[in-house]
Amino acid sequence: IKTLFGVELKVGMRAEDYVPPxxxxxxxxxxxxxxxxxxxxxxxxxxxxxxxxxxxxxxxIKWSPVRMRDEVVGIAEVSRDxxxxxxxxxxxxxxxxxxxxxxxxxxxxIYCFEIDPPMPMDLTVEEQLDYLYEHxxxxxxxxxxxxxxxxDGWESIVGLPLDMIVPRAVPxxxxxxxxxxxxxxxxxxxxxxxxxxxxELRTTLSNQVAEIRDGHLIRTWGTSRDxxxxxxxxxxxx
Numbered sequence: 667i668k669t670l671f672g673v674e675l676k677v678g679m680r681a682e683d684y685v686p687p688x689x690x691x692x693x694x695x696x697x698x699x700x701x702x703x704x705x706x707x708x709x710x711x712x713x714x715x716x717x718x719x720x721x722x723x724x725x726x727i728k729w730s731p732v733r734m735r736d737e738v739v740g741i742a743e744v745s746r747d748x749x750x751x752x753x754x755x756x757x758x759x760x761x762x763x764x765x766x767x768x769x770x771x772x773x774x775x776i777y778c779f780e781i782d783p784p785m786p787m788d789l790t791v792e793e794q795l796d797y798l799y800e801h802x803x804x805x806x807x808x809x810x811x812x813x814x815x816x817x818d819g820w821e822s823i824v825g826l827p828l829d830m831i832v833p834r835a836v837p838x839x840x841x842x843x844x845x846x847x848x849x850x851x852x853x854x855x856x857x858x859x860x861x862x863x864x865x866e867l868r869t870t871l872s873n874q875v876a877e878i879r880d881g882h883l884i885r886t887w888g889t890s891r892d893x894x895x896x897x898x899x900x901x902x903x904x
Contacts, residue, residue: 681693689716692714692716696711696713699711699729700729700741703729703730703731703738703741704731704738704741705731705738706731706733706738707731708728708729708730708731709728709729710726710727710728710729711726711727711729712724712725712726712727712748713725713726713727713745723747723749724747724748724749724751724752725745725746725747725748725749726745726746726748727743727744727745727746728743728744728745729741729742729743730742730744769806769808769809769820770808770809772808772810772889773810774810774889774890774891775807775808775810775811775814775870775889775890775891775892776806776807776808776810776811776888776889777804777806777807777808777811777887777888777889777890778804778805778806778807778885778886778887778888779802779803779804779805779828779885779886779888780802780803780804780805780884780885781797781798781801781802781883781884781885781886782801782803783801784879784882784883784884785797785798785801785882785883786881786882787850787878787881787882787883788881791844791847791848794847795834795840795843795844795847798828798843799827799828799829799834802827802828803825803826803827803828804823804824804825804826804831805824805885806824806887807820807823807824808820811823811890814862814868814891814892815860815862815863815868816862816863816864817863822863830861831860832858832859832860833859833860833861836859836867838857838858838859839858839859842856842857842858846874850876850878851874851875851876851878851883851886852874852875852876853873853874854873854874855871855872855873856871856872856873856874857869857870857871857872857893858870858872868892868894869892869893869894869897870890870891870892870893871890871891871893872888872889872890873888873889873890874886874887874888875887875888
C-alpha cells in the first residue's frame, strides 16, 4: 500500500499523519490487539484498508513483538491481501441466499441426490443400480416436496436413502433408474413411483441433470411434480 486516504505513506509517519480525524474511530478496534502485542503476545487480525480511490481492501495481518534486551521496543507486521477471498465469500453468501429463497418460494419440488463416494461411470448398468441404492442419499429438498409428500418439513427428507424415495421393490422404479443410467443421469420427463410419508405410492414426473467429474457421478439435481391425480383421470378416460 503506497497511499491511504490519498496520502503517500512514508517511514516515520504516525497514524494521525495520514488518517483524517473523522476516520480515526474506524481504527479503534485495533487498539486492544496492538496493546496485547506490546505486552509480548503475537496477534492476528483482519483489517479493512480504505484506499485513495474510495474502495476498501482487506488484509490478514500478523503482528509480532520486536524485543531488545527482553523489552518490547516495536511491532513487526506481515500482511496478506485477502480482498479477493472476502469478495468470493460475500458472493457465495449472496448466491446461497438467492438459492435458499428460490427453494422456499418454488411451487415445484426441487431435489439433489448425493452419491458418496462418487460412482465410477464405467460400471455396468446393473452394477450402477446396486451402487446407487447403496450410496445415494437426499442432499437437498425444498418445502414444496415436503408438502406434497406429507412431511413436516424439508429437514425430514434430507438424508433419506434412495430406496426410501424411489423404492427398488417397485418394478417401474428399477426400469426408470436403468433408463437414467443409459442416459448418463440427465433426463427430462421420467416417471417414478414414490411413497409419501404415509407409505402411499404417488406417481411423480421429474427432470434431472447430472454432475459428473473425472468419470464419476457426484450428484444429480432435479425438479418433480406429483401427477397421481392426472394419471388416475387419464386411466379413467381410457
